[in-house]
Amino acid sequence: MSTHRPGAAGPRGGPMAGMFGAPPAKTKDFKASLKRLLSELGPERKVLSLVLSLITVSVVIGSFGPKILGRATNYIFYGFLGHQLPAGVTKTQAVAGLRAKGQDRLADMLDKSSVVPGVGIDFSAVAKVLFLAIGVYVVASFLMWIQAYLMAGVTQRSVFRLRRLAEEKIGRLPLSYFDKQSRGDLLSRVTNDIDNISNSLQQGLSQILNSLLTIISVLIMMVWISWELALISLIAIPISIFFSVRIAKRSQREFVAQWDWTGKLNGHVEEMHTGHSLVKVFGRRESAIEEFTTLNTKLRDSSFKAQFMSSIIQPTTQLVSNLIYVGIAVLGGYRVATGSMSLGDVQAFIQYSRQFAMPLAQIAGLMNSVQSGVASAERLFEFLDAEEQEAETVDALAVDRAIGEVRFEDVTFSYNPDQPLIENLNLIVKPGQTIAIVGPTGAGKTTLVNLIMRFYEVNSGRITLDGNDIRSLTRDDLRRQFGMVLQDTWLFDGTMSENIGFGSQDPTHDKVIAAAKAANIDHFMRSLADGYESRVSDDNSTVSNGERQLITIARAFMADPAILILDEATSSVDTRTEIMVQHAMAKLRQGRTSFVIAHRLSTIKDADTILVMDKGKIIEQGRHEELMAKKGFYFDLYASQFESALDT
Template identity: 45%
Template sequence: MSENQFKSRSHQDHKPGGNPLRPGGGPMRAMQMPVEKPKDFKGTFRRLLLYLKPYKIHLVTVFFLALASTTFNIGAPRVMALAVNKLQEGFVSSLGIDFDYIAKILVILTAMYVLSSLFNLSMGLVMSGVSQKTVRDLRREVDLKFSKLPLSYYDKHPHGDMLSRVTNDVDTIANTLQQSLTQMITSTVSIIGYIVMMLTISPVLTLIVIATLPFYVIVTANVAKRAQKYFAAQQKELGDLSAHVEEMFSGHKIVKAYNMESDSIKKFKEVNERLYNQGWKAQFVSGIMFPLMNIISNVGYVFISVIGGIWITGDILKIGDILAFIQYSRSFTMPIVQTSNIANILQSTIACAERVFQVLDETEEVSDNKEDDFNDKLEGSVEFKKVNFSYTPEVPLINDMNLKVERGHTVAIVGPTGAGKTTLVNLLMRFYEIDSGAITLGGVDIRNLSRSRLRRHFGMVLQDTWLFNGTIRDNILYGREKATEDEMISAATAARADHFIRTLQDGYDTVLNEEASNLSQGQKQLITIARALLADPQILILDEATSSVDTRTELLIQEAMGTLMKNRTNFVIAHRLSTIKNAETILVMDKGSIIEMGNHYELMEENGFYADLYKSQFAGYEI
């Protein structure tokens, strides 16, 4: 896989005029936004269930474990009532208290609670396995999908959003499967169980409890509606705060250089204050739900206590029965609240699943499982024949381009931003497909070659170096994993990198930290050149690699690039025109067309676009 393909997956948002070899690039701004409601709840829910289908036996097991756990838990107060009733009989009769009977009840109660806990633990373990296996399968499918998507997808979608879909959204699904699904089962069984047990004690008292249900629904609906608005605002402010902090930390040198610390602090205080206000409102409104529900519960509790007390004195019910009923009525509200919360969580989860499925439904890059009709490397000559291309049909970019590059020649591509320099390389490597015409490599139409085989002929050295978290050895061997130690060291030596690598404490085994910040920009560039040398490509694509290094390092890089370019066909996207004076051919592009072509001296004599561009860079210097 090419370096550019990996760069296209870096955590950056795409914006026009960005990184070479793609139409966009820029800093990622990760923002936590409130999850929207799903557009197709039923369809997405059914599709999510398909991922659970392989584990249906496990889900049936979870259901029965939840049923058993909840049943033992619900039955315990009714059994406890037997012990209390026996105590009451002992106090009011002359026979005394039957402690053997009470002891048996206590043993039964203990066994019921222990069994309930064991079933609950088993349910959690089984469901944990199901949820983790399900999201493992889902992540694997999404990752495989990303590898099949065309580069245009990465150019059009912010990478922060893509990362969020494969991490945050999938984690939300996992949490819901592991916790909310089992909670939904136990809550439903609990509500039914509590009603049945209360009916066995007293249908009249049960009606009193059920009569409070509409009040619970009204409170829950109204409070949730108001709280949701504030939680959404809280998430927005949290996203703004995170974006500001990330922006200030990543650009802290610029902030200090321009003495803008006070403005940064002022903005932070403003956003933080807004976050505080919205967060306080959200917590306050959501926090009053349980006190209001307790009030409703206590009103019902008063009626039950009064009526129950009257019935005890009339010997209609016993003390144990009333105590059990009160316990059921007090516990009755909790599963109702949990069920309403699960409904909101389920909405959020299905919305997350919908975002993941949107990725899975994207159009994949057209497969090209072709059997290549050659064994050795193709000749490095490249030809564009009447090539036309546009990113969008209504905006043509490259029109009727004709170009022939002989093997071993260097072609420099210059022009203003948006001229089509990057697009030319994108088409050459089949990151995008041409609309019409043909591009040939060694006389073979590149569309007749598989993309992987085609790209083995190319090597890249970009202005924005890309090194992954690993050792220097691993990063160089990325060019050719099966290369020997001697071949790797030879490549590093030719790239003028061997010397500085050996001065490091761990040499080639030095581990690069995040963004390889423990190396200088020049050192990173030399390693990328060593990687390209090790790959030994037939064709090189070079972006100006010396724009952000000191003069001495620039000379080293120029020497290394000179070694790298020998006996290869080179395409150089040029920014410093002084570096391409010796190129056999210079293409001057503007608006997708080649407007001038020739070597440096021919173009200077024409006194056209290139000459003006060159003079603007070197005004006052001898040409």
């Protein structure tokens, strides 16, 4: 095996390195999760600064709208009053006349107004003011449109990075992660939760900024018009915050529960879909429905609590705002009657009070989206923080092409410290040998080959490939030396040609055809309507188990590995197909070190060495004839299978 030293290698994982594991404990820390979510927006600082500037300018410009419209109201109101008064008298004379009649309040209002007796409504001035108001609102809206466009880009780029982090994380997770993690819950975290984060960022972030700036600008305008009425409006803030915070804390817990039950339900549905045939065969349909109903009920209840608790925030704050609004209308009307405020200012203030209350209600309403989004972010961060596989050494070796000698030297491994699975295992496999591994369930057969490919790390001892400790090799280069043909075949959504070519970095059409011929699947390919370009997927029922297995064998031919892993490769096919598979596998094993895991001992009689494992130890070792002559564990196992075959 030739090796060279590449540059420093970071933690990397092969295509199967991250397929199983246990989730970490939930932090359930809203502030920390929110802070971390916002930190993911760090690369968008410049764009966010521009968004903030656009929102600020838009809000400031828009805040002058009610004041401008109030001026138009004054023009109309004072013009109407002036038209009712006789021409030729001064305002002072008109006020004196009203006081003489005992109409002091009307006199006070007229005295503090800009009414000109005998002069009606100046429609030209009203039109100018209205056009100014229209211009203000158009400019403010245009700026908001621009910021919405920019914010959509910020959100999607940030979510794109989160999806990429999730995908990269999968490649760095150890196989043990997926052994304990529900597939449905994992899919929920990297798809549903990220989508929910996207919605929360898109809907919540800019609107919250807009609402906060609107509150500030509107408050300034309210104080400018009447600080006394502004104080009344401010009463709504602490009351609204009090109720919002109390309700939000409760809804946050419910949203976390909602997404947890969503993941569990997804996991159950995925399992039932994958094994729907077995569910029907064993009559477990009713129990599956019962479990689904239980999970669905839990999800319904948690979702109801989450949605209800978050939905009552907005009507609660709206009630507070409406009560304050009534008080402002009454006091404002009184001040107009006494002449201490103009009708236009009261009208503007009422609009401002509405604008002041609206952002408070919007923020309260957005807590629904924020709480849900942060709950999803918390679940995603738990996944991203999961313990990763052991990092590559800085001076890791890279393998060009292995010769194929594998050694186990005093290897000990356990999933749990108190339950060792493999203890002090020693084994030498020469290049080109076929090693068959047999034994009862839980003997450590699959674990053995997983250790060779570093899907797990040994607790003690070492495994070498061509004399080099496999921990000194990069995982990618190590796993490129292996080809795998498993009982549970996997085909992705694509053409037949693409599925076969998946085993090669450079899959040309000629190579694909050559691999298919070597795997005895070329005739089947040509019998299809579109030949090698026919579509296939993992759940395609038109391709039999045997044909699927021959396709995976052709894929292994494409990979041209130095070492071959066969995990019960012929245990789920008919006799005729098994013969085809055996011929293809014999051709594939030529010149390659091969590890075969099988329960059907008739398929491994020609192996160079058969390892009989039990409780993590090799209890017998030799060729088929030698082990049969010993009449030990292997002999009993073979005899029992032969008797079973005769009985059937």
